[in-house]
Amino acid sequence: MNAHTPISAALPFAVPASRWDDAVAATLSPAELLLYRSNLLGGDLTVTNFGGGNTSAKLEEVDPLTGEKVEVLWVKGSGGDIGSMKLDGFATLYQAKLLGLEAHYAGPDDDDKMVGFLPHCTFNLNGRAASIDTPLHSILPFAHVDHVHPDAIIALAASSGGEAATQEIWGGRIGWLPWKRPGYTLGVMLRDYVAANPGVAGVMLAGHGIICWADSAKACYEHTVRLIADAANYLNGKLAGKPAFGGQAVAPNPDRAAIAADLMPRLRGFMTGARAKLGHFSDDAEALEFTGSVDFERLAALGTSCPDHFLRTKIAPLTLDPARLQDDAYLAQKIGEYRDMYAAYYARCKRPNSPAMRDANPVVVLVPGVGRITFATDKTTARLAGEFYGNAINVMRGAEAIGEYIALDEQEAFDIEYWLLEEAKLQRMPAPRPLVGKIALVTGGAGGIGAASAARLLREGACVVLADRDAASVEDVRAGFARQFGKDVVRAAVCDVTDERQVQAAFDLAAREFGGLDILVANAGIASSAPLEETTIELWNRNYDVLAQGYFLTARAAWPLLRRMKDQGGSSVVFIGSKNGVAAATNASAYASAKAAANHLARCLALEGAPHGIRVNTVNPDAVIKGSKIWDGDWRTERAGAHGIDAGMELEEHYRKPSMLGRDVLPEDIAEAVYFLGSDMSAKSTGNMINVDAGNAQAFTR
Template identity: 65%
Template sequence: MGIIDGTTGAHGSLMALPENRWDASAVEGASQSDLLLYRSNLLGADLTVTNFGGGNTSAKVMEVDPFTGAEVEILWVKGSGGDLGSMKRDGFATLYQDRLLMLEGKYRGLEHEDEMVGYLPHATFNLNPRAASIDTPLHAYLPFRHVDHMHPDAVIAIAAAKGSEDLTKEIFGAAIGWLPWQRPGFDLGLRLRDYVRDNPGLNGIVLESHGLFTWGDTARGCYENTLAVIRRATECLNARIAAKPAFGGTARSDIAPADRAARAAKLMPLIRARISTVQPKLGHFNDAPEILEFVNSADMQDLAAIGTSCPDHFLRTKIRPLVIDADKALAEDGGAYLDTVLGDYRDFYAGYYARCRRDTSPAMRDANPVVYLVPGVGMVTFAGNKATARIAGEFYVNAINVMRGATALSDYVGLPEQEAFDIEYWLLEEAKLQRMPKPKALAGKVAMITGGAGGIGKACARRFLREGACVVLSDIDADALDAAEAELAGTYSADLVRTVPTDVTSEEAVARSMLAACRAYGGVDILVANAGIAASAPLEETTLDMWRKTFAILSEGYFLAARAVFSQMKTLGGSIVMIGSKNALAASPNASAYCAAKASELHLARCLALEGAAHGIRVNVVNPDAVLSGSKIWTGKWRRERAAAYALREDELEEHYRRRSMLQRNVFPEDIAEAVYFWASDASAKSTGNIINVDAGNAAAFTR
């Protein structure tokens, strides 16, 4: 995967066409519910069809009622939350179709729309715990066995264009109907039913500023109908897009990819520091061709100010983005510029809330932007976690595609402000937010670990990941880094793990690795200086090269890493943890270079604790001893030399260290990680300049 987020390459404006990926042999003999899952996964995995987490699918299936033993019609429909592309069978809500239809008698009109959601659990089939979504009535009341509701960019472009109804007729003829914007709910379900009753022969319906409904008699027929409608829309749009420059043409030239990446890496911590005072934020950078085409265009400012159209888009991206001038933000007085534009955005958002709020509206949420458009550079998005920040960026790419298509047809039209607010501050959405689990202890934090591919480094990474942090592993061993990334990303999430090969003795390499971490997440909150080497020899056999290399890694390497992170930690505070050694406090025979370097590292930590305290930067040390398990420094010459120093066989060394300890216990990487986590967490918020010995007890290394 590597460290770089986003993509680069030549510009290209045309929308991709959906591909028919149905494989009849893969679903031969499958049940109707399995066919629904197969169809859903195919649709959800195709970004030309719908966005992440967007859209829903359904099938009306005959099932045996567990109570009566009779066959009954059951609506299988994507439940609340989840993603079509990756969902499993348990992602579907199942409800008695007849009970859903009976709910029409309970409906009291638009002003009582939300109360209908409370009736849906009463229609649950077979005690299914999956909650039904607000879109359930839209599927229940359409008189078709299989129904898809998708958010394809090509169709939303038509739905969000001025003259949308006429454009729908022009492009699709009588095969596709059109309904004006209406918030999803029970009433919209009834309107869809009545519309298809009054317009027989339709293959689908375009919902203004929202998306597409399509259907079929079979799962495959429904899937192919959905793709055919999207393909027709895409082909028509591409013909229009090719006829004129997108977004009014180019107003600004590209800069080189490396320069874009460097500017993003410098800009992101400056933004993050100013928007993370209440809740920690993580960033995502993307300079894909479609983003550069938009941010460098003549019409970008005007289009961005209109805001997004589809509810799925602005729920993730806020009603509009903030445009940032990178030249001004990165100038010597750039902090004042960022304070001004962010303050202006917060004022705008507060005004939007004040204008649109209702008596029952939830309190105003975070007023900071989510999406930042940076001409010449690309797009940055920030959210409470990396996945949400990345997905917000993906949704704004959808919005860009919609704006490109809509402006090729006529004019782009955003959702009316009040309608946007009523979706964003919908009480049902608020209830969903309130049900979200409490963030973990290190949520929104970024930890950089030097020597991250070794035993202690990976143990620290696992400990941080369990507490919700993102980790950036640096190591000189690129193969070991790749293996560590595959292991950790597979266990936790690819969003949470980044790697960057780094020689910590190189000033330039350390600086590059820190910029890479900033570009990946927006900054570093925790530094674990852990890169290691071990040299063992009697003094007269200790060469100058051995001495210098040991100090280069264990002393200069720790200095370079700390210096690289120190300036950006000054804005938000942070924690630096140095992995020392028992040898920093208690000397060992035949290891003068190692002991002296570890002692210098210990004193460096104390000096940095003094300098960092005023800025909320804490610097502490963990002193391990005899961590043989998983440690790369114990796999070769060091192990042989330490065994020789104590006149032992190599296989006796671990037992020797255990017996030597006061507690008669072995020390493992996970033990060191626990102490590192303590220093990195708020549990030690009032400690700096301190040492924790994790050595199973060594009286000679008691701190004084």
């Protein structure tokens, strides 16, 4: 969307088409056909959102115990995503045992109890847990069943005009059931509905989605896609020719990316809790259309409808006045009010056995003209929360086009959010890695020590911005880390640390892409070697520009982000110094004295940062030859020359031998110290140096 373009027409719903390929299908077993159909549905984001929906087939299998043929329900298991799942994502259960469960069911209060029986129906020791939607699939007497929540369908399901529209579109071929939380009772309701209405080919579930069926995998898939396309076409007809949400009240702000970069660290700083949060900004067309609309405040206050959306986005978003974003007191107050609102919701809705109240901070923050910012425990969750709110926007647009949007009832929402079985699942989750929630920026991140340090931080769960002047290398390293750690958690910034503007832009990127900064690793460096009389002013300045001024510029730009984190355990700056910053070096006066300047800068900043909770420490490497690009260049020959030895293996020997421990020092060894100083393990240390040099008495600090 262009800046300032007034939004004159509503965004349309995407209309899916069948992607079934008979040639592919011909090679597949019945179970593989179910997987194929599931992946086709889930891989098409116009069909369903991430993780959304489940699919099943009732297949004949041979019982491993008796050798007899038995009917087995293959149904998407708990967790995972139908778009990317594999065969092991399906739970398999004896269909006869599932049907027999009704003997244990006395009424709606038994829903939780019924979940406990599902594992008893497992076929073939399959370890994949059955989801709470399993009864919906088992009780319906159809071979192939799909249950999905595409936006166009939920738009009907969550509108006051939805039931009438369902009748108008499908004329009784698709039924309608009022809202009911997923579980055994909903399964029974469905079965009874179908028995009373023979000939229906699917049922709309109010406030939720649709369930539909057919006799073969292909027919079921094409039926599902057709129903979604029908709904989308119908809504597009209603939306055509006019803007959505009552028209535009606030135009997209052309500076919105910069505004987000400024705003996010401040919001993040005000969101107190055990761990800092990760942010995700989006100014996609949905976000701008909705937040800038006339109906924005009214609709935002209603919250989301589909349980899938709601669980990711919380009861309602926080909305901010774009004219007051500079005002910290306003932001703190708004977040405080949100937390109070959430606590009041908890108090109103809680039941005697409800789990304790969870994090009360907002997940979704909406700003007219700017877009949508989401915060969560990690980057992927924050991104998905944003995408789910985008789905919710689509739902509201469609729902309002045919009637009034209906959000999920508050008590129903609460019962889903604080469902005891969900709580049990949360309790079983492993503790997060130590740096989950932390954001780091590593200068010289494309180099040996920088990349190793970044990898160490990523491995412990941090999000990392790699900042380096070498554009090709930094992109290479980013792409490698994206493959290794996931594309959500790493970004690259082309940045020369001697250029004030580029430095600022790298930190703005950290703020906009992740929400702020907790750890700065100032590492970008060069090395040079020359006797004093051959040290030109140009060589001298080059060392000071990168190693002294560069560290100053990066620390100064990081400061406003780092000081925001005081109430959340503080933040950390790690300088990569050098043995030569402590111990004098022959023929390297420019390099060594610039390193000494950086070492002392770290101590000054430790003093200045302490009141803001910013710790500043230094790691002094020495002779990290393998993996370092510094040692690929002139420095190698020059140092060899300075010591009167050969630049090949002899040089590595030369450095290893005199070290007290007699061992090579690797980039990974430096990274270990960076991790220690960057993390809360060193929460009580500032103004320190750690030498990682295999032992060098000359460099002992005192």
